Amino acid sequence: MQILKTENKKTSILPLFAVATLGLHLLTLLILMFHWSILQQLNKQTTLQSLVQLIDGQAITVDPxxxxxxxxxxxxxxxxxxxxxxxxxxxxxxxxxxxxxSSELVTPEFQPKFQTEITNLTANKQLENFNRATEQILVIQRISQPTQIAEGKWKVEMLANQLVFNGSDRLGESKPINKQIFVQAADEEVASLPNAPVPLQLAAYRIGEARLKIYKICDLQDKSCSEKLP
Structure with missing residues (x-):
């Protein structure tokens, strides 16, 4: 009788031991999953997106x-x-x-000067009071191959015309816009995107995905503007 009681006691302990072991494993799994979720959140907060350049010139951002x-x-x-x-x-x-x-595509240091140049290009020389009957369109004829002038900096030459149409004048007037344009690489996103963007904001954001900024613009014939080549 004593032997039977001992065996029954051992038999009744085994299920309890199995249940306790399973519970411990589940608790350990939950702790590991919790730690993993925290690490994922930290990784998203600390990892910056990086640039991927496509063969056709488009640029997208990926991690990292x-x-x-x-x-x-x-x-x-x-x-x-x-x-x-x-x-x-x-x-x-x-x-x-x-x-x-679009000013986000220009370095902060160059923005005041470039804004003045843009104002001078408007038909009435006023940025705020633009004539509603006027349209001005930039038509680019040629952009040269980039010349690297320093690490992460390049210069291109642009030949273009700005066509100005006033009211019913469909022939328009052509103004040459021939410039040396200096750009530099940026290590962060150039343009921001609001929650409800308008088409102009979407366009600026897409252009800014190249992570480049304009930091200087000079007339094509201005020899004093060029920077020393490496």
Whole structure:
């Protein structure tokens, strides 16, 4: 009888031991999952997106790899799209609105000077009071291959015309815009995107995905503007 009681006692302990072991394993699994979720959140907060340049000149951002090199076509595409955006105006896209949105594509140090140049290009020399009957469109003829002037800095030459249409004048007037344009790589996102972006903001954000900024613009014939080549 004593032997039977001992065996029954051992048998009744085994299920309890199995249940306790399973519970311990589940608790350990939950703790590991909790730690993993915390690490994932920290990783998202501390990892910056990096640039990926496509062969056709487009640029997208992915995680993560710091890089200040840019393909020539990426630089040329950025300059062409940025200048076209900033120098094309109409009633629906007045120069003041365009500048407020696209100025993120220009370094803070160069923004005041470039804003003055843009104002001088408007038909009435006023950025805020743009004539609604006027349209000004930048038409680019040529953008040269980039010349690297320092690490993460390049220069291109742009030949373009700004077509000015007033009222019913469909022939328009052509103003040459021939410039040396200097750009530099940026290690962070260039343009921000609000919660409900308008088309201009979407355009500036897409152009800014190249992570480049304009830091100087000079007339094409201005020899004093050029920087020393490496």
């Amino acid at each position: 790899q710091e890089n200040i090199e840019r393909y020539p076509e990426t630089i040329r595409r950025f300059v062409g799209e940025a200048m076209t955006l900033m120098l094309t105006w109409s009633e629906k896209q007045p120069p003041k609105t365009v500048w407020d949105i």
